[in-house]
Amino acid sequence: MSDVAERGLVRQWHDLQALHAAVSGALEARLQERHGIGVTEFEALEQLATADRKCRGTELTEVVHLSQSATSRLVAxxxxxxxxxxxLCEDDxxxxxxxxxxxxxxxxxxAKPTHREVLAEVLARA
Incomplete structure (x- = not known):
């Protein structure tokens, strides 16, 4: 990989991280202020609200991008x-x-309209 290509790749990565931080920060602030929940709680609620079947705790871990123990604390x-x-699962x-x-x-x-409002605001500026 050339130096120019490498610098471009690293710049893309930094831009992606900056966008993620901007969206996450705005979501965290607005959801907390208006609804008393954070981004992770909202993501868990959305998974549960939109799942077409019961949600196992392990599936929730994948959605909220936390460790199993952190997800367990979140659920508690x-x-x-x-x-x-x-x-408890009746079969297992x-x-x-x-x-x-x-x-x-x-x-x-x-909280859903607030979530979508923030996404539209922040991503429109990106």
Missing amino acids: RMEREGLVERS RRGVFVNLTAAGRRRYDE
Whole structure:
């Protein structure tokens, strides 16, 4: 790879990181201010609200891009807030499903327009 190509590649990477930071920061601030949740909580709520079947805890880990233990803490916090509930898989007692509660559905429905508004604002400037 030539030096010019390498510099271009690294510049693209830095631009991508800057865009991610701008979007994440704006989402975090606005979702917290208006709805009392952060980006990760919103992503978890969206996965649960749009899944066409029950969501296993391990699937949620992939969506929120956290470690398994961090996702478990996230789910526990959301459960304390009444946004989700956990249930055991009847076929595999080791499996845990995470289910959206009515309160979680309301919070998601209220926060979704804010999420989309921020995406439109920040990505339009990119």
